[in-house]
Amino acid sequence: MPAIGSRTLSTTPRAVPGASRNTRPTRATAPAKPPAPRPPRAAEPADVLVVGAGIVGAAIAWRAAAAGLTVTLLDPEPGDGATHAAAGMLAPAAESTPGEDAAAALHRAAADAWPAFAAELTAASGVDVGLRTSGTVLLAHDSGDRRTLHDDVARHRAAGLPTVDLDLEEAAGLAPFVGPLVTAAAHVGSDHQVDPRATHRALLAALDATGRATLVRASADRVTTVQGAVVGVVDDAGRAHRAHRTVLAAGVATTALAASLGAATAPLLPLRGVVGQTLRLQADPWLRLPTVLRGLVQGREVYVVPREPAEDGRYEIVVGATTEETPDDRRPRAGGTFALLRDARVLVPALDECVLLDVTQRARPTTPDLLPLVGESGVPGLLVAAGHHRNGVLHAPLTADAVVALLTGGTLPAVLVPADPRRFAPAPRPRRRPAPLAAAGLWASRDGAPAQR
Amino acid sequence: MPAIGSRTLSTTPRAVPGASRNTRPTRATAPAKPPAPRPPRAAEPADVLVVGAGIVGAAIAWRAAAAGLTVTLLDPEPGDGATHAAAGMLAPAAESTPGEDAAAALHRAAADAWPAFAAELTAASGVDVGLRTSGTVLLAHDSGDRRTLHDDVARHRAAGLPTVDLDLEEAAGLAPFVGPLVTAAAHVGSDHQVDPRATHRALLAALDATGRATLVRASADRVTTVQGAVVGVVDDAGRAHRAHRTVLAAGVATTALAASLGAATAPLLPLRGVVGQTLRLQADPWLRLPTVLRGLVQGREVYVVPREPAEDGRYEIVVGATTEETPDDRRPRAGGTFALLRDARVLVPALDECVLLDVTQRARPTTPDLLPLVGESGVPGLLVAAGHHRNGVLHAPLTADAVVALLTGGTLPAVLVPADPRRFAPAPRPRRRPAPLAAAGLWASRDGAPAQR
Incomplete structure (x- = not known):
């Protein structure tokens, strides 16, 4: 045919x-x-x-x-x-x-x-x-998160990767709007x-x-x-x-x-679908966020990915991601959106001021x-x-x-x-x-x- | 012309x-x-x-x-x-x-x-x-919220309105999915x-x-x-x-x-615009929510308004509302969405399982x-x-x-x-x-x- x-x-x-x-x-x-x-x-x-x-x-x-x-x-x-x-x-x-x-x-x-x-x-x-090849800043919140961060840094270095510990002042230099509940940081030179x-x-x-x-x-x-x-x-x-x-x-x-x-x-x-939700925010130019942030907040992973600014200086930020072993359902659950915002604003409290553009849920083939x-x-x-x-x-x-x-x-x-x-x-x-x-x-x-x- | x-x-x-x-x-x-x-x-x-x-x-x-x-x-x-x-x-x-x-x-x-x-x-x-004329259940979280709730009940009754205190068991009867962080309740017979x-x-x-x-x-x-x-x-x-x-x-x-x-x-x-954000969720039939809920959570007002179920038993819930003295801007801020979800899930934790359908922001002419x-x-x-x-x-x-x-x-x-x-x-x-x-x-x-x- x-x-x-x-x-x-x-x-x-x-x-x-x-x-x-x-x-x-x-x-x-x-x-x-x-x-x-x-x-x-x-x-x-x-x-x-x-x-x-x-x-x-x-x-x-x-x-x-x-x-x-x-x-x-x-x-x-x-x-x-x-x-x-x-x-x-x-x-x-x-x-x-x-x-x-x-x-x-x-x-x-x-x-x-x-x-x-x-x-x-x-x-x-x-x-x-x-x-964008400016690397990624890892951030940790509580004592368990710090332990995981330090283990990760050691493992990256053992594998020959360009990961280095940062003190909080250095972290603030790379990511000026990181919040006061962040207690440890590292820079991962390989992750873009x-x-x-x-x-x-x-x-x-x-x-x-x-x-x-x-x-x-x-x-x-x-x-x-x-x-x-x-x-x-x-x-x-x-x-x-x-x-x-x-x-x-x-x-x-x-x-x-x-x-x-x-x-x-x-x-x-x-293959099964592992469902994940991501948020898209729009930031005003004053919220300088020049690099990817990955955080551990009470053991939960969250990331904040800033895109290149548009001509007016505003730019998109992707916050993610949930991990749910549920059927392939594209309708985001309120609890997932809540959890992403809760954890992301530990990393960058000023995300509160960003416009919520979009909530997207899809299945990862796994x-x-x-x-x-x-x-x-x-x-x-x-x-x-x-x-x-x-x-x-x-x-x-x-x-x-x-x-x-x-x-x-x-x-x-x-x-x-x-x-x-x-x-x-x-x-x-x-x-x-x-x-x-x-x-x-x-x-x-x-x-x-x-x-x- | x-x-x-x-x-x-x-x-x-x-x-x-x-x-x-x-x-x-x-x-x-x-x-x-x-x-x-x-x-x-x-x-x-x-x-x-x-x-x-x-x-x-x-x-x-x-x-x-x-x-x-x-x-x-x-x-x-x-x-x-x-x-x-x-x-x-x-x-x-x-x-x-x-x-x-x-x-x-x-x-x-x-x-x-x-x-x-x-x-x-x-x-x-x-x-x-x-x-829907099933009235409204008022809910309070902390001690200050309880004080406000009791003052409101007294004022309603002084005005001749059919408001009555509820113990938590009665509240659970009217609103079965109210969460454990709610510590006081009342029923307002006049509010639909x-x-x-x-x-x-x-x-x-x-x-x-x-x-x-x-x-x-x-x-x-x-x-x-x-x-x-x-x-x-x-x-x-x-x-x-x-x-x-x-x-x-x-x-x-x-x-x-x-x-x-x-x-x-x-x-x-x-007239000025007082901006407010509301969320629309979709609930599955198991989440029985037969009446309007209005809560005070650490002094912040939040409401949860369930609509009539559709034929498949699913129904819409409106969660609101933020109050922001900002210019008339229809783009919801992430911080407002976060705050509404945070407070609403104190009232009904199972809202986490609802689908997030819609975030709407408009100005109230004031x-x-x-x-x-x-x-x-x-x-x-x-x-x-x-x-x-x-x-x-x-x-x-x-x-x-x-x-x-x-x-x-x-x-x-x-x-x-x-x-x-x-x-x-x-x-x-x-x-x-x-x-x-x-x-x-x-x-x-x-x-x-x-x-x-």
């Missing part, structure tokens, strides 16, 4: 309901560049179908198209998942937990990929993605920020400029195969989208899409071992790039380049081996010996080695 | 930008009633021009049209002022302050007018306005609620059904006169709207509109003596109905009937004499003896007698 309902790329990150329905695919807007090849006609398979246009899927689509592949990118509401809530911290140090060495190495590699990626993306799109919504806009613009991509605003319903190989998906209107390779980058929905292959074939990709799923699925023609939990923005460049390497005949970098999507596949087992934990996806490999199929 | 850009009535309470421009007036949709007279052609003066379609202006317009007058109602965004933020408490007891006897009598008269008004409005519009947004929708529908009214979505720019008598207004596009009588019900904007008559003629109508401005302005052809501070919803029926009485040859009820708009006019004064306080509108009559002009 030919794909219909597709449209040329748009830089609008939010879906316009109904706007894309029943229009025929047309050629992407020509960029101010040498003539690009036409996108494939609907009846021709694309080189790559990327399912999911969050920051990860959009980054894969752009890098694949920039590498010369024809791309179809499928999403009913591009960028309206976890990307829309994300604060955009690039925090390889602060996001690393004791004992999670594979994750720590992966976060560092992901952070290293960002500066070049941001520069190329801005050059390709003309959009400033808001990369980028604006995820701006990055997503840039990705769609850069993708459009390649002239090799089609964005289809539709939801994938199931994966289709021919002779055991994946050949694309069918969307929720019954339209087929065909490609030589299919990449599932659909966040939590990746699990159900993979399962649509049927129990005998489907790869086991255990695996049992907190490592992402990046690479071959084990089913011919099907790749996976999902499950980045709190770090989808951090990981998008590394993931995109790794997936495009696989699509163009290369291999995954070694640092991504622990993220092999096949690690949750049940091990071969004797007959009549059920392995219910593994079958339910509760077993998690933490040693970094993918499980044997 | 003939009025253009007007349109027939709409029940949409929010403005659709540009939707009403450049359309010619047409006949209002015929109600299922005997044929009504045509609305006046643009070139004919209406009997009444009401400037401002908040709950007060819309109520005046409906009652005037129902009394047989032709009406033009002018507002760029009907119902999007204080009406949009209001919780809709009809609280003659709780809104009365010691020593404010004129206000207390006015609040009681206003509350008495509501049941018949609501019944007529629902009959005329087919819209349920959400009048209505849904202001539903009431506003009902008013526009009922007005439409009269067939005698035209709603013009435009902003009044200045009042126009012929030989010293007001004959209407000119809107911000330069179009004239003419009427035999003009009623300013434009909230804070009333002051500037009156001043547009020029220093020699203009009535002094000192006079120096906190009494409204209702009646003749002192300039021929010009009446005023504004300045209802926290009680615009409570006062709308009484105010509407009083203004329509004046428009149809009657007089103001005695209880509204203290609200005479002429009370702020400077007293006659000897030459060369300036009276700067009075001229600046800072002098406030509190004895209930209007000042002599």
Whole structure:
């Protein structure tokens, strides 16, 4: 069945309901560049179908198209998942937990990929993605928070990261509006920020400029195969989208899409949504806040991420994030908003004076071992790039380049081996010996080695 | 100049930008009633021009049209002022302050007018306005709050109001989810609620059904006169709207509109905006909250107003309100949202589980003596109905009937004499003896007698 309902790329990150329905695919807007090849006609398979246009899927689509592949990118509401809530911290140090060495190495590699990626993306799109490399100030409130802070500083330094203790006067120099209930501080030189919504806009613009991509605003319903190989998906209107390779980058929905292959074939990709709420505030210029703040307040984590000021000097601040093991529900709970404001105003009491612009709640796609799923699925023609939990923005460049390497005949970098999507596949087992934990996806490999199929 | 850009009535309470421009007036949709007279052609003066379609202006317009007058109602965004933020408490007891006897009598008269008004409005519009007469439970937190609560109960009882102390078990019976930090309670039998947004929708529908009214979505720019008598207004596009009588019900904007008559003629109508923020939450059915709660938490007032459940059992809760002497700014501050949530969850901790639907901030039009401005302005052809501070919803029926009485040859009820708009006019004064306080509108009559002009 030919794909219909597709449209040329748009830089609008939010879906316009109904706007894309029943229009025929047309050629992407020509960029101010040498003539690009036409996108494939609907009846021709694309080189790559990327399912999911969050920051990860959009980054894969752009890098694949920039590498010369024809791309179809499928999403009913591009960028309206976890990307829309994300604060955009690039925090390889602060996001690393004791004992999670594979994750720590992966976060560092992901952070290293960002500066070049941001520069190329801005050059390709003309959009400033808001990369700020002024580091992060860690703040602690009570005695337990101070203990955790000092442990973190020691761990960062042992790992060779440029983290240093600050006395409160030094902290006030870096973050002048820190409040009197903050009792300890440190500076993390490795942890920066980028604006995820701006990055997503840039990705769609850069993708459009390649002239090799089609964005289809539709939801994938199931994966289709021919002779055991994946050949694309069918969307929720019954339209087929065909490609030589299919990449599932659909966040939590990746699990159900993979399962649509049927129990005998489907790869086991255990993802659940971990719901998080972020707030967007608007600050007046007098509230100088030149760097990212991450605080521990009575054991609860909270962050305050200031964006670049607009021309009038006002700027946006992202406060986050709650962590709730609830069903994927985009309606923020009042208790979450309250808790974020309560803890954030311990760090910066003057946040009270900021305008509350927006409360956003989305689910983070999360695996049992907190490592992402990046690479071959084990089913011919099907790749996976999902499950980045709190770090989808951090990981998008590394993931995109790794997936495009696989699509163009290369291999995954070694640092991504622990993220092999096949690690949750049940091990071969004797007959009549059920392995219910593994079958339910509760077993998690933490040693970094993918499980044997 | 003939009025253009007007349109027939709409029940949409929010403005659709540009939707009403450049359309010619047409006949209002015929109600299922005997044929009504045509609305006046643009070139004919209406009997009444009401400037401002908040709950007060819309109520005046409906009652005037129902009394047989032709009406033009002018507002760029009907119902999007204080009406949009209001919780809709009809609280003659709780809104009365010691020593404010004129206000207390006015609040009681206003509350008495509501049941018949609501019944007529629902009959005329087919819209349920959400009048709930289950009373209000007062709650106190600390020792100071308890003292205030007990003083309030004594004052209500001295005024003959049906307020009774509750022990905490009785309070839990009326409001099962009240939290453990509440230490005293009372039931106020006189204080109820209505849904202001539903009431506003009902008013526009009922007005439409009269067939005698035209709603013009435009902003009044200045009042126009012929030989010293007001004959209407000119809107911000330069179009004239003419009427035999003009009623300013434009909230804070009333002051500037009156001043547009020029220093020699203009009535002094000192209104300022007192900004308030309200939150709208959505509760699941398990959170039983059958009555309005008003709390004092460390001296701060907070209320929790549950609406009627929808068919699925979920219902809206309004939490309010901040009181800020800041410029009229519709952008809510994070500190206000935080304070409302902090205090409301002392009353009902389970509010944490509710969805945060909406944060709304609007200015309450407020006079120096906190009494409204209702009646003749002192300039021929010009009446005023504004300045209802926290009680615009409570006062709308009484105010509407009083203004329509004046428009149809009657007089103001005695209880509204203290609200005479002429009370702020400077007293006659000897030459060369300036009276700067009075001229600046800072002098406030509190004895209930209007000042002599």
